[in-house]
Amino acid sequence: MGKLKAAMRLAVAAAAVACGIGIAKAAPEAYPQKVVTLVTHSSPGGGSDVFLREMIKYLNRYIDATFVVENVQGGSGARAMSKVATAKPDGATFYAITPTYVFTSLMSKVPSTYKDMQPVVTVFSDAEVLFTRTDGPFKSLKDVIAHAKEKRGRWGVANPASLERQAAERLKKAAGVNAAIVSHEGGGDMMINVLNGTLDVGVGEIQELRSQLEAGKVRLVATFNSKRLDGYPNVPTVKEEGFDVVVQKFRGLAGPKGQPPEVLAIWERAMRGLIADPDYKKVYAAESLVPEVQGSAGATKLVDDFAAESEAFLKEAGAAK
Incomplete structure (x- = not known):
């Protein structure tokens, strides 16, 4: 009888695992900082501001920290970049990156440029x-x-x-x-x-x-996407309308140079978990964001390649510094 009860208990446990019953959610990953400041050059309600504020509603499911969004406006991102680039590289301060921080660096004489920061992770591409x-x-x-x-x-x-x-x-x-x-x-x-x-x-x-x-x-x-948006199938692309222009925006985070390798690894794991989170997926799908997570190495290459292409375009247009 004892063996039968034990077998039954194992069978029930196996069924619970198969159905996802009684399984506790994984605890958020330990992090070296209790408070993390996410800086954006956007005004409240702007694209990067919305991106950060929506993300932090779910982010502490994956990283054990408190997240604060700080709006640092001025100079098309110059003030925000300087604040982050000169902060300690200890995982406490990051900047919400988009192509803007590359353009500001190429078009203006600013104290800190995109080269003075370390891409940590890219998360999405989104439509213009x-x-x-x-x-x-x-x-x-x-x-x-x-x-x-x-x-x-x-x-x-x-x-x-x-x-x-x-x-x-x-x-x-x-x-x-x-x-x-x-x-x-x-x-x-x-x-x-x-x-x-x-x-x-x-x-x-x-x-x-x-x-x-x-x-x-x-x-x-x-x-300006290469194809119509899933959420707006009746909206044509610029290219469909007869003008050969396609642009797409990346979104991610950068920090001061010299981030500890363990911090970079935590962020990459957290972002991969976050975009798979069913609750957050509803949010970013509604905004027509396309998940494209890359860790620091991939994000750095993406930014460098984008900067090279953009510098060529701006020089042709006579807008590069």
Whole structure:
């Protein structure tokens, strides 16, 4: 009888494992810092700000620390980069990287550049989209280009050193128009000018536009992605509309140079766990973010390759420092 009971207990345990019953979630990984500051140059509500604030809701499931987002605005990211580049390389301070920090470094004389920081991890690529106000005169990208040919037009970007700026400049060239590209310090200011009709269109990211899209105040006219977005299958690509321009944005974290190898390894493991988290997956899927996790080595190569391509583009456009 004892052997039978033991066998039954083993069978029940095996069934529980197969069904995922009674299995405790893995504890978050030990970390050398109790508080970690994640710095962004974005204003509250901007793309990187939203990215960080959504991420930290789930991040302490994987890293045993408290995460704080700090908005350090000014100089198209120059102040934020300087703050992070000069911090101790002890895993306590990181910067939310996007192509902007490369563009700022290439286009301006700044105290600290992307070369003064160490890419820690890349997490996503996300879409750049063209949007306009719903009650405005533009229903498609072709409408926007036709207006620009007739009356020049005004297109908005979040700041002068950004992938959005490059996307707008490349579209201008491909379309053969001379629209004025108006830069802002953040996505919030640009949105105001799109909604009040000061700008014909803005270039931005889905997460920045989410509330206005859901409220029906703005519409997407095109995406700069290589293919249509899963969440917006009716929105054509810029290339489909006849203009050979494709750009895509990376998102990740960088820190002061000299991060301990164990810190880099923790972040890579945490990000791989995070993007597989069903709760977080719902969040980033809704924002049309594509998970593309790379550890420090892969992230560094991605950034260096992007910088080389961007420097060539900016020199051709006469915009590199």
